[in-house]
Amino acid sequence: MFEALTDRLSGVFDKLTGRGALSEADVEAALREVRVALLEADVALPVVKDFIAKVKIEAVGESVIKAVKPGQQVIKIVHDQLVATLGGDGPPEPLRIAGEPPNVIMMAGLQGSGKTTTTAKIANRLTKTDRKRVLMASLDTRRPAAMEQLATLGKSIGVDVLPIVAGQSPQDIAKRAMSQARLTGHDVLILDTAGRTTLDDEMMDEAASIAQIAKPGEVLLVADSLTGQDAVETAKRFHERLPLTGLVLTRADGDGRGGAALSMRAVTGLPIKFLGAGERPDALEVFDARRIAGRILGQGDIVGLVEKAVENVDRAEAEKIAAKMAKGRFDFDDLEKQLGQVLQIGGLKGVMGMLPGVQKMKNQISESQLDDRQIHRQIGIIRSMTKAERAKPDLINGRRRARIAKGSGVEVVEVNRLLKMHRNMADMAKALGKGKMPFGRPGRRGPSPETLRQLGSGKPLPGLNPHSALPGLPGGLPGLPGSNKKS
Ligand SMILES: Nc1nc2c(ncn2[C@@H]2O[C@H](COP(=O)(O)OP(=O)(O)O)[C@@H](O)[C@H]2O)c(=O)[nH]1
Numbered sequence: 001m002f003e004a005l006t007d008r009l010s011g012v013f014d015k016l017t018g019r020g021a022l023s024e025a026d027v028e029a030a031l032r033e034v035r036v037a038l039l040e041a042d043v044a045l046p047v048v049k050d051f052i053a054k055v056k057i058e059a060v061g062e063s064v065i066k067a068v069k070p071g072q073q074v075i076k077i078v079h080d081q082l083v084a085t086l087g088g089d090g091p092p093e094p095l096r097i098a099g100e101p102p103n104v105i106m107m108a109g110l111q112g113s114g115k116t117t118t119t120a121k122i123a124n125r126l127t128k129t130d131r132k133r134v135l136m137a138s139l140d141t142r143r144p145a146a147m148e149q150l151a152t153l154g155k156s157i158g159v160d161v162l163p164i165v166a167g168q169s170p171q172d173i174a175k176r177a178m179s180q181a182r183l184t185g186h187d188v189l190i191l192d193t194a195g196r197t198t199l200d201d202e203m204m205d206e207a208a209s210i211a212q213i214a215k216p217g218e219v220l221l222v223a224d225s226l227t228g229q230d231a232v233e234t235a236k237r238f239h240e241r242l243p244l245t246g247l248v249l250t251r252a253d254g255d256g257r258g259g260a261a262l263s264m265r266a267v268t269g270l271p272i273k274f275l276g277a278g279e280r281p282d283a284l285e286v287f288d289a290r291r292i293a294g295r296i297l298g299q300g301d302i303v304g305l306v307e308k309a310v311e312n313v314d315r316a317e318a319e320k321i322a323a324k325m326a327k328g329r330f331d332f333d334d335l336e337k338q339l340g341q342v343l344q345i346g347g348l349k350g351v352m353g354m355l356p357g358v359q360k361m362k363n364q365i366s367e368s369q370l371d372d373r374q375i376h377r378q379i380g381i382i383r384s385m386t387k388a389e390r391a392k393p394d395l396i397n398g399r400r401r402a403r404i405a406k407g408s409g410v411e412v413v414e415v416n417r418l419l420k421m422h423r424n425m426a427d428m429a430k431a432l433g434k435g436k437m438p439f440g441r442p443g444r445r446g447p448s449p450e451t452l453r454q455l456g457s458g459k460p461l462p463g464l465n466p467h468s469a470l471p472g473l474p475g476g477l478p479g480l481p482g483s484n485k486k487s
């Protein structure tokens with residue numbers, strides 16, 4: 001999301017920061033380019049106007065022009081305004097599910113916007129992360145397949161789904177779902193409603209009557225971010241008829257512009273609660289204005305990366321490696337595990353998109369270099385080593401290299417490259433072992449709050465380059481050119 005905008009803005013800001021002094025005219029010229037960039041990203045015109053006006057008030061003042069780093073100051077002002085536009089400075093609002101159970105979440109939106117998929121994603125999240133007992137119910141009586149779709153999804157994520165009873169009205173299903181949830185002690189009930197392809201009164205009436213019956217604590221409008229300004233218009237219209245409490249933007253994974261995300265809050269006044277970033281049940285991201293603003297400005301999303309790592313990486317495994325590293329040891333068995341972890345977190349591309357400063361680097365890195373097949377090849381090389389070689393990499397002489405290359409079907413240079421990468425990582429492990437150990441001390445769960453704060457602030461951790469921010473992943477990203485350089 002936002003790739004196009006990020007590219008454009010980093011061009012504008014490079015010009016600003018590339019020079020010592022700035023005149024008011026410089027700042028105004030830059031803001032004109034920011035304006036064009038926002039419009040090209042399909043941000044609604046009134047939102048753009050307001051944005052530029054607010055930035056201008058702060059950015060063309062004496063204090064900025066005379067500042068030591070005026071360019072940086074302007075970027076900071078734009079950043080803060082982005083945060084404000086996207087939803088404000090505070091932490092993301094949690095879902096309102098703390099009341100008397102069952103807490104009802106109602107999903108609304110046009111057909112095909114992603115309601116059913118998002119219902120399952122939210123249920124999955126509440127079940128796995130918040131340990132809630134969730135019941136899902138499909139109120140989509142228009143398309144018989146819709147109920148089946150939810151039932152299938154429920155089975156795949158292990159979440160209860162209200163049994164289908166043929167011939168009931170959406171209102172009746174809503175009532176049955178409520179009493180069922182009460183009976184079975186579910187904490188949360190998610191109602192997946194029917195959509196139409198266009199906004200029409202019948203759909204709105206139906207949704208409004210369901211809301212009256214179920215009294216949902218959350219009414220989430222699901223909108224397809226790819227539809228840009230149409231998504232904003234849809235949200236506005238729904239909000240006129242339904243007591244919406246928040247928005248979910250789907251298909252953020254395919255949206256290179258991000259105009260809907262940037263306009264939504266300002267136009268509707270409603271918070272964006274989640275981004276849908278793929279079809280799978282775990283492809284749901286909490287919408288955090290600060291992090292998104294950082295991503296737009298190419299500052300990366302380290303917090304997102306760490307969260308993802310914490311979710312996906314086997315904690316016990318990471319702690320074992322961390323304990324070994326604390327003693328300054330890091331062998332090929334460890335490296336193999338870590339390569340496996342990168343694949344688990346979504347491969348190199350998944351990791352790349354979240355690292356600070358990488359947006360620019362991305363253009364210099366060819367697709368082939370981001371190919372996860374390289375990781376698979378590296379794992380293959382390690383697997384061609386003997387047990388002794390893995391544990392004692394120093395054993396690996398020229399003859400052994402040739403054998404390993406042959407065994408894994410690669411050239412010797414590739415084996416050499418892997419050996420070098422391992423050596424770098426082992427050196428780093430040694431350095432960390434000498435007392436600087438920012439992550440995952442054995443026996444403690446996850447990075448400390450202090451570490452996370454430092455990550456969130458974008459400041460490098462003491463003794464560690466910011467690109468090696470994965471718990472248990474010491475030497476930056478394996479196989480990634482330049483990933484060990486300071487940004
Ligand atoms: N790429 C991507 N596809 C999505 C996302 N959310 C939903 N989809 C897909 O969009 C299609 C329609 O979704 P569905 O949940 O059935 O929409 P509904 O009609 O509103 O219930 C399905 O093929 C989903 O897999 C998303 O965030 N990203």
Ligand SMILES: [Mg+2]
Nearest residue numbers: 115116140146
């Ligand atoms: Mg549906």
